[in-house]
Amino acid sequence: MKNQNVSRRLMLLCILSFSFFSASSLAKKFDDLALTPPMGWNSWNTFACEINENMIKEMADIMVSSGMKDAGYQYINIDDCWHGERDTNGNIQVNPKHFPSGMKALADYVHSKGLKLGLYSDAGWKTCGGKPGSRGYEFQDAKQYAAWGIDYLKYDWCNTEGLNAEGAYLTMRDALYTAGHPVVFSICEWGDNQPWEWAKDIGHLWRTSGDIINCWNCEHKHLEGTENEWSSWGVLKILDMRHNIRQYAGPGHWNDMDMMEVGNGMSKLEDQSHFTMWAMLASPLIAGNDLRSMSKQTLAILTNEDVIAINQDILGIQGFKYQTANGVDVWLKPMANGRWAMAVLNRNDDTVEFNFDFVAQGVIKDVLSDKKIDLKNTRYQIKDVWHNKMLGDTTQPLRKKIQGHETLTLILSM
Numbered sequence: 001m002k003n004q005n006v007s008r009r010l011m012l013l014c015i016l017s018f019s020f021f022s023a024s025s026l027a028k029k030f031d032d033l034a035l036t037p038p039m040g041w042n043s044w045n046t047f048a049c050e051i052n053e054n055m056i057k058e059m060a061d062i063m064v065s066s067g068m069k070d071a072g073y074q075y076i077n078i079d080d081c082w083h084g085e086r087d088t089n090g091n092i093q094v095n096p097k098h099f100p101s102g103m104k105a106l107a108d109y110v111h112s113k114g115l116k117l118g119l120y121s122d123a124g125w126k127t128c129g130g131k132p133g134s135r136g137y138e139f140q141d142a143k144q145y146a147a148w149g150i151d152y153l154k155y156d157w158c159n160t161e162g163l164n165a166e167g168a169y170l171t172m173r174d175a176l177y178t179a180g181h182p183v184v185f186s187i188c189e190w191g192d193n194q195p196w197e198w199a200k201d202i203g204h205l206w207r208t209s210g211d212i213i214n215c216w217n218c219e220h221k222h223l224e225g226t227e228n229e230w231s232s233w234g235v236l237k238i239l240d241m242r243h244n245i246r247q248y249a250g251p252g253h254w255n256d257m258d259m260m261e262v263g264n265g266m267s268k269l270e271d272q273s274h275f276t277m278w279a280m281l282a283s284p285l286i287a288g289n290d291l292r293s294m295s296k297q298t299l300a301i302l303t304n305e306d307v308i309a310i311n312q313d314i315l316g317i318q319g320f321k322y323q324t325a326n327g328v329d330v331w332l333k334p335m336a337n338g339r340w341a342m343a344v345l346n347r348n349d350d351t352v353e354f355n356f357d358f359v360a361q362g363v364i365k366d367v368l369s370d371k372k373i374d375l376k377n378t379r380y381q382i383k384d385v386w387h388n389k390m391l392g393d394t395t396q397p398l399r400k401k402i403q404g405h406e407t408l409t410l411i412l413s414m
């Protein structure tokens with residue numbers, strides 16, 4: 001009898017170890033998530049560490065009542081500083097003052113609205129805001145997030161001295177997969193280790209730059225003159241920061257140009273340009289403003305259905321710069337059903353007159369995607385999406401005044 005018990009226990013142990021090792025050795029990223037760039041809201045750009053459960057619930061409420069959910073926004077992402085301490089078993093807990101009902105209750109609330117909840121952690125021993133990081137606790141944290149029902153994890157890169165980025169993100173990917181609850185995995189190492197080269201099978205999106213700030217073309221230095229100096233960047237700076245990485249983007253794996261600053265103080269035209277360019281580059285559309293107090297204008301920008309269609313196009317092809325002259329860039333993005341998006345960004349402070357002879361362009365070929373647009377022989381209807389107006393067709397040259405910092409945003413369809 002005793003021997004039987006021992007062998008039963010041994011067998012159980014074997015089965016358990018086998019399932020643990022096979023689960024982690026079969027680990028991969030969750031497929032079929034983020035087949036188009038994720039859309040949602042994140043707390044950091046406006047609130048930094050000033051967050052609490054009531055405010056997060058209000059964001060979920062307004063995401064539904066404002067029509068943002070219907071426009072495609074889905075994730076409510078809590079950034080840094082939701083954390084309390086680890087308990088004596090090492091389990092991460094919420095800050096009890098700011099999240100008194102706990103994270104599971106908050107996730108249940110957000111899910112009851114038909115939305116998804118995201119959290120933030122860090123590959124190092126502390127987050128950028130000085131809260132407990134996941135280093136050494138990856139599997140334990142991932143299990144906790146799964147128990148709470150977390151759907152999206154942004155994973156930062158502060159306090160990681162000596163760590164290998166690919167290894168650190170792979171560890172967390174495996175931990176999330178093993179925990180078993182589908183999670184969009186958002187890599188946030190600012191492009192320092194070229195994640196586009198190695199992260200396709202690890203994460204669903206990766207930041208390409210340092211932090212965004214709410215200005216058009218500025219660089220804002222922090223801790224200037226110290227060894228910890230770092231910069232945050234305006235919209236144009238982020239747009240110009242990386243070249244030749246569009247081939248790395250596609251369904252399930254995106255270049256992330258950072259959470260947006262729409263509604264956070266730039267002009268209407270700048271906000272529209274910002275939104276257009278994030279759409280053209282197939283970047284995730286994560287709003288970073290206070291949704292509760294946004295103006296009608298901000299809401300109209302964030303929910304423009306044509307610009308969102310450019311971003312969410314199922315082909316998932318990141319746009320490319322076709323032409324640049326006198327501070328005016330022309331960007332193109334192939335879309336499904338033979339449509340093309342075209343964005344004419346006036347980087348200058350002053351108005352320019354833009355003249356474009358479509359027919360003279362002939363056949364434009366995007367070598368990367370093998371998509372062609374034959375402007376010589378095919379007539380395309382032109383829609384100006386910010387003005388919600390048809391502008392005729394491509395058989396006639398286009399002549400348009402474009403104000404400083406404005407982006408004329410067009411969809412060409414047959």
Ligand code: GLA
Pocket residue numbers: 044079080127128129156188210211
């Ligand atoms: C880093 C990230 C930001 C934000 C903060 C939080 O700077 O890049 O997006 O998450 O940390 O501390």
